[in-house]
Amino acid sequence: xxSSNHFDxxxxxxxxxxxxxxxxxxxxxxxxxxxxxxxxxxxxxxKNRNYIMTAGLNEVLDYLxxxxxxxxELDWLRQQGQxxxxxxxxxRDFRFTGDVHAVPEGTIxxxxxxxxxxxxxxxxxxxxxxxxxxxxxxxxxxxxxxxRVVTAAQGRNVVDFGSRRSHGTDAALKVARTSxxxxxxxxxxxxAGRLYDIPIFGTMAHSYVQAHPDEMAAFKAFTxxxxxxxxxxxxxxxxxxxxxxxxxxxxxxxxxxxxxxRLDSGDLTELARVSRQLLDEAGLAQMKILASSGLDEYKLTxxxxxxxxxxxxxxxxxxxxxxDAPDIDFSYKLVAYEDQxxxxxxxxxxxxxxxxxxxxxxxxxxxxxxxxxxxxxxLSGEALLQPVMRNGQRLDSSRIPLTxxxxxxxxxxxxxxxxxxxxERVEEGYPVEIxxxxxxxxxxxxxxxxxxxxx
Amino acid sequence: xxSSNHFDxxxxxxxxxxxxxxxxxxxxxxxxxxxxxxxxxxxxxxKNRNYIMTAGLNEVLDYLxxxxxxxxELDWLRQQGQxxxxxxxxxRDFRFTGDVHAVPEGTIxxxxxxxxxxxxxxxxxxxxxxxxxxxxxxxxxxxxxxxRVVTAAQGRNVVDFGSRRSHGTDAALKVARTSxxxxxxxxxxxxAGRLYDIPIFGTMAHSYVQAHPDEMAAFKAFTxxxxxxxxxxxxxxxxxxxxxxxxxxxxxxxxxxxxxxRLDSGDLTELARVSRQLLDEAGLAQMKILASSGLDEYKLTxxxxxxxxxxxxxxxxxxxxxxDAPDIDFSYKLVAYEDQxxxxxxxxxxxxxxxxxxxxxxxxxxxxxxxxxxxxxxLSGEALLQPVMRNGQRLDSSRIPLTxxxxxxxxxxxxxxxxxxxxERVEEGYPVEIxxxxxxxxxxxxxxxxxxxxx
Numbered sequence: 032x033x034s035s036n037h038f039d040x041x042x043x044x045x046x047x048x049x050x051x052x053x054x055x056x057x058x059x060x061x062x063x064x065x066x067x068x069x070x071x072x073x074x075x076x077x078k079n080r081n082y083i084m085t086a087g088l089n090e091v092l093d094y095l096x097x098x099x100x101x102x103x104e105l106d107w108l109r110q111q112g113q114x115x116x117x118x119x120x121x122x123r124d125f126r127f128t129g130d131v132h133a134v135p136e137g138t139i140x141x142x143x144x145x146x147x148x149x150x151x152x153x154x155x156x157x158x159x160x161x162x163x164x165x166x167x168x169x170x171x172x173x174x175x176x177x178x179r180v181v182t183a184a185q186g187r188n189v190v191d192f193g194s195r196r197s198h199g200t201d202a203a204l205k206v207a208r209t210s211x212x213x214x215x216x217x218x219x220x221x222x223a224g225r226l227y228d229i230p231i232f233g234t235m236a237h238s239y240v241q242a243h244p245d246e247m248a249a250f251k252a253f254t255x256x257x258x259x260x261x262x263x264x265x266x267x268x269x270x271x272x273x274x275x276x277x278x279x280x281x282x283x284x285x286x287x288x289x290x291x292x293r294l295d296s297g298d299l300t301e302l303a304r305v306s307r308q309l310l311d312e313a314g315l316a317q318m319k320i321l322a323s324s325g326l327d328e329y330k331l332t333x334x335x336x337x338x339x340x341x342x343x344x345x346x347x348x349x350x351x352x353x354x355d356a357p358d359i360d361f362s363y364k365l366v367a368y369e370d371q372x373x374x375x376x377x378x379x380x381x382x383x384x385x386x387x388x389x390x391x392x393x394x395x396x397x398x399x400x401x402x403x404x405x406x407x408x409x410l411s412g413e414a415l416l417q418p419v420m421r422n423g424q425r426l427d428s429s430r431i432p433l434t435x436x437x438x439x440x441x442x443x444x445x446x447x448x449x450x451x452x453x454x455e456r457v458e459e460g461y462p463v464e465i466x467x468x469x470x471x472x473x474x475x476x477x478x479x480x481x482x483x484x485x486x
Numbered sequence: 487x488x489s490s491n492h493f494d495x496x497x498x499x500x501x502x503x504x505x506x507x508x509x510x511x512x513x514x515x516x517x518x519x520x521x522x523x524x525x526x527x528x529x530x531x532x533k534n535r536n537y538i539m540t541a542g543l544n545e546v547l548d549y550l551x552x553x554x555x556x557x558x559e560l561d562w563l564r565q566q567g568q569x570x571x572x573x574x575x576x577x578r579d580f581r582f583t584g585d586v587h588a589v590p591e592g593t594i595x596x597x598x599x600x601x602x603x604x605x606x607x608x609x610x611x612x613x614x615x616x617x618x619x620x621x622x623x624x625x626x627x628x629x630x631x632x633x634r635v636v637t638a639a640q641g642r643n644v645v646d647f648g649s650r651r652s653h654g655t656d657a658a659l660k661v662a663r664t665s666x667x668x669x670x671x672x673x674x675x676x677x678a679g680r681l682y683d684i685p686i687f688g689t690m691a692h693s694y695v696q697a698h699p700d701e702m703a704a705f706k707a708f709t710x711x712x713x714x715x716x717x718x719x720x721x722x723x724x725x726x727x728x729x730x731x732x733x734x735x736x737x738x739x740x741x742x743x744x745x746x747x748r749l750d751s752g753d754l755t756e757l758a759r760v761s762r763q764l765l766d767e768a769g770l771a772q773m774k775i776l777a778s779s780g781l782d783e784y785k786l787t788x789x790x791x792x793x794x795x796x797x798x799x800x801x802x803x804x805x806x807x808x809x810d811a812p813d814i815d816f817s818y819k820l821v822a823y824e825d826q827x828x829x830x831x832x833x834x835x836x837x838x839x840x841x842x843x844x845x846x847x848x849x850x851x852x853x854x855x856x857x858x859x860x861x862x863x864x865l866s867g868e869a870l871l872q873p874v875m876r877n878g879q880r881l882d883s884s885r886i887p888l889t890x891x892x893x894x895x896x897x898x899x900x901x902x903x904x905x906x907x908x909x910e911r912v913e914e915g916y917p918v919e920i921x922x923x924x925x926x927x928x929x930x931x932x933x934x935x936x937x938x939x940x941x
Contacts, residue, residue: 038680041496041655045677047648049688052676057694057711067697107680132559153697160691164650165658172653194503195619198627198812200496201654203620219618221507222500225493233504236615238513238820241828242522242608245938256512257568266830267939337794340817352812358651360802365693373696375721483700484722 037101042200043127044100045108047161052108053204056118067153068367068386069160070145071167077356080138081451081460084178084440085146086209089136089172091163092425095127098159121169127155131420132387135431137174137212137440138415139447141463142391143382144403146171146312146361148416153368160363166205168361173206176328176353179443180346182452183328185335188343190219190232192323193351212379216443218343227433234261234293234321234345241266243253247275254279258288261321264306265296273306291319291342299324300339307340319343327354330452372476383465383473389415398446404466490664493555496656499555499580500563502616507563510609511573522608523822523841525600525613526622532811536906536915538634539895540601541664546618547880550582553614555599582610586875590862590886592629592667592895593870594902596918598837599844599858601626601816603871608823612830615818623659623816628661631783631808632668633899635801637907638783640790645687646673647778648806658864661806662745669891669899674800682888689716689748689776689800697723702730713743716776719761720751728761732768746774746797754779755794762795774798781811783909827931838928844870853901859921 040046058064059356073083099186100108100122108114108122129151139275140146147167151480160370181189191210194203207223217230224231240263243249244404250262264272273292280287292310299322310318319342322334348354355426364382365373386406391413392399404410413476431439465473495501508853513519528538528624555563555577563569563577571816573676583607595601602622604611636644644663649658662678670687695718698704705717719727728747735742749757754777765773774797775791781870782804784870789796819837820828841861846868847854849908859865874884905912 040659040677040681043677045680046649046655046658047676048647048674049676049679050674050690051688053712053715054690054694057708058697061707062710063697069693104680110678111686115711129863130655157691157693161649162655165652165655165681166519168651169654169657192503193615194501195818196816197620198653198807199624199660200501200617200620201656202624203501204495204768211638219503219505221502221504221563222495224504225500226495226560229502231566233506233508235505235509236612237614237830238524239509241820241830242513242518242823250720252516253512256515256570257508260508261799269898292706346658348813348815352653352807354812355899357653357807357809359811360803361651363650365696373693375692375696415804476814480722484726 038103042094042097042334043104044098044158044431045104047158047302051158051160052114054157056114057152058157059118059121060115061212064154066150067365068148068150069156069363070362070366070387071147071163071363072145073359073361074142075360076142076456076460079355079455080175081457082175083171083359084142084174084213084443085134085138085140085167085171086174086212087168087205088133088419089431090166090170092131092389092420092429093145094162094166095131095159095344095420096126096423096425098127100125114240121375127151127159127418128423129155129159130418130422132416132418134415135417136436137438137443139398139443141401141461143463144401145387147417150386150387158329162305164361165364168359170200170205170209171361172353172357172359173202173208174440175211176350177215178209178440179328179454180331180350181214182444183331183335183454184344184458185388188216189214190216190343190345191350192345192347196348197248197351198342202351208433212433212440214437215439221461229433234396235263237263237266244263246272247279250275250279256288258286260294261291262289263293263295269294269297269302270305270309274308277309277315280313280315289318291321293321293323293335293345295322295324297365299341300334300337303339303341321345323347332454354402366408374473374476374480383469384476385469385472387469391403391415393446396446397448398461400462400464402464402466405469405472408466408468409465489868493558497549497552498559499553499613500559502613506615507569509612511569511611514573514576515548515570518633519607519609520824521605522611522820523603523605524611524818525821526602526618526818527598527600528814528816529597530815531597531911531915532814534810534910535630536912537594537596537630537902538626539629539668539714539898540593540595540621540622540626541620541629541667542660542876543588543591543602544886545621545625546602547586547875549617549621550586550614551878551880552876553580553582554656555580570746573933577834581878582606582614583878584610584875585873585877587871588874590872592892592898594853595658595870595896596856596916598918599651599856600842600871603841605824605841619816624657624812625660625664626816627808627812627814628657629664629668631805631811632665632670633895634909635786635805636669636782638790638901638909639799643671644669645671645798645800646675646805647800647802649675651803652806657806663856663888665805666827666890669892669896669897670797670915680705683804683822684888690718692718692721701727705730705734708771709744715743716746716748717744718748718750720749724749724752724757725760725764728764729935732764732770735770743842744773748776748778748800750777750779754796755789755792758796776800778802787909827927829928829931829935838924839925839931840927842924846870847855848901851901852903853916855919857919857921858924860924863921863923865921928938
């Protein structure tokens with residue numbers, strides 16, 4: 032157990048924007064503690080994306096359940112000199128007591144569809160905005176990228192090699208987690224392997240080869256410790272490296288158990304082709320060829336289209352940072368207060384008010400259209416938002432093992448219309464409709480607000 | 487204090503790629519524990535970047551100093567079934583005992599210049615690769631983006647609003663830290679404020695206004711709690727919002743202490759201009775205008791070129807993810823083992839071998855060129871790499887308070903040739919030369935390796 036004054040900034044109640052705390056104090060001072068409903072959704076698909084795979088819910092629910100202000104944190108807030116003593120006293124006993132509905136991790140979603148819906152006294156629902164967005168955003172960016180890479184690999188293994196280039200330790204862990212969720216075979220990150228019980232993979236680095244007198248010495252030494260390993264063949268000259276592996280097989284005979292070689296530079300298609308030929312001719316048809324080196328879904332597609340005989344991919348930087356679309360415009364908006372629907376009027380950022388539900392129509396094994404409806408409406412189709420927390424306690428049904436979530440993600444990708452797996456944006460995206468009742472509520476509230484503005 | 491079995495994945499010795507551990511075991515098994523030198527550098531500036539501001543060293547040194555394998559971590563490794571008992575026993579007493587040289591945080595660096603140089607027994611130096619790269623990469627990506635945004639703000643305040651869109655909690659904290667390092671006024675992230683002693687800033691959100699019966703009620707309630715606040719004016723109609731602030735000033739008289747308004751949508755130049763005029767006409771010339779809403783260095787440059795009377799900027803997503811250049815090709819390469827220079831031959835990724843030093847020539851208050859030299863060479867100019875850790879212990883000189891590092895970063899930006907502050911890549915970048923001695927060593931080793939390849 033942690034002492035109550037250990038400051039863990041990654042899970043602290045202080046992991047929030049300052050304005051959440053000032054608004055909280057104001058709400059309490061005004062006695063505004065009625066139920067508010069906030070919804071988290073994105074408005075526009077990022078560049079090159081036809082769908083988003085959501086993730087991050089498990090982390091969010093754990094956070095909400097354990098959210099506390101520690102004494103040392105309150106002391107620090109007091110020292111900042113801008114908070115009232117009454118407010119700080121309120122925070123001492125703070126607990127998140129709200130209800131949460133959400134779409135399960137691994138679910139595919141589209142523009143304007145609520146992914147997480149929080150109903151709680153408004154100061155509570157306001158406080159958690161920053162953390163909830165931070166985690167759903169990161170993990171959905173990463174899961175979506177991974178889903179694209181896994182799809183492009185056409186059944187071949189994808190392993191997350193991205194930890195060195197991900198944006199920090201949390202991103203490295205979550206990229207490992209969501210890559211696995213989206214169908215990757217595993218990760219190179221050992222801490223993620225332990226934390227999430229994900230298979231871990233590793234080969235060898237150029238430095239290991241370079242530290243030895245020559246490449247053969249390195250291969251021999253490494254296979255003595257790890258007979259079933261992968262040997263990296265491109266430190267000096269890729270094809271000579273492959274020939275050296277073959278020579279090692281000849282020398283070791285039945286003791287040769289090396290499973291694969293890894294190519295990490297040069298023309299991967301050509302090198303894979305010649306390496307495959309060399310291995311096959313040497314009677315090493317069972318050996319696999321793995322590739323890495325600046326890969327992403329675009330390059331995987333090219334390699335496989337060119338017929339490169341590659342059996343598995345280590346994907347690093349691009350999986351880690353999602354370079355072509357590193358962010359999604361997720362926001363967390365007040366949609367109701369005291370059961371009255373709310374909306375923002377200015378600019379073009381108008382969104383339907385009130386709590387919502389999304390119904391998905393599945394026909395012939397494919398998702399065909401979604402309808403965003405008012406909470407309480409019953410339409411045909413599958414309801415995407417499910418209860419996951421009540422009165423601040425996770426529901427048992429929300430504790431979905433990662434392997435189960437991974438099956439769900441796989442199933443979602445199978446339900447996805449094939450044209451939406453295109454790497455670039457398709458002209459006509461997935462149809463998302465607004466129910467008649469929700470359209471009517473939106474129209475009415477807009478009129479009311481415009482009327483008020485004229486007064 | 488944490489119990490010795492608390493698993494903190496963010497600072498765990500398991501935060502590493504699996505191959506670092508397998509290579510370690512092989513090194514130990516072979517008795518290869520001689521000193522290795524690894525250097526961390528980038529090969530190519532990312533798109534739109536003419537310089538990189540390095541950061542992350544402080545975190546790296548703390549990590550190295552505290553690196554331990556906990557019993558529960560070793561038990562978990564044992565369960566994976568691929569490590570030898572001898573190796574696991576070695577890890578029980580593992581300590582990082584190496585020496586580190588590095589460029590101070592906030593220093594501007596260019597292609598191929600070593601940023602961190604680690605000299606340690608090779609198993610130790612190998613293990614730490616993943617974490618060292620992860621932190622220097624993230625923090626340098628973020629510091630460089632922040633330096634660009636701060637430069638574009640031309641002396642106006644920049645505040646980090648990015649926590650909701652940064653890639654996870656670690657990135658949020660480090661983006662806050664490096665934004666401040668690079669000259670931002672502070673952050674909205676309260677945990678970062680506490681962790682790094684950075685000024686924290688906050689205004690109010692649309693949800694607060696929407697939860698109230700009308701905008702005026704929200705303004706009044708919020709200023710009662712926080713008289714010197716910033717009021718967000720664009721929830722319904724920006725200019726009506728501004729007029730409401732003016733009306734509040736009239737009603738409160740001398741009790742009106744509101745410091746600023748925030749614009750968060752629409753045509754910011756035009757809205758700022760009219761808002762400024764309205765405030766000035768109302769005798770509120772002392773009030774500031776802050777802006778946010780999808781800002782980055784490109785938009786700041788446009789706004790200020792158009793003469794927008796904006797006094798400060800809240801910058802979110804783009805500061806958080808560095809969307810136009812979310813990664814830098816930092817790598818960590820073996821350059822010497824047992825005092826013998828090492829290099830990789832294959833492909834185009836050739837780098838000069840051996841430990842290095844970088845000398846920077848400064849003339850007339852500007853950096854004019856750098857020379858990458860061999861360790862031990864003494865050339866004219868300022869030596870960038872400084873000793874920061876000896877035998878696994880941080881040197882006192884390496885404990886640089888963030889405010890000092892911020893001054894150094896400011897100084898570096900002043901030394902930078904003005905043309906390199908361009909937002910796009912300039913044709914002729916900063917000159918980085920290789921010393922004659924290093925060129926000769928590189929030529930010799932290349933010959934030796936090519937000779938060996940022919941054998």
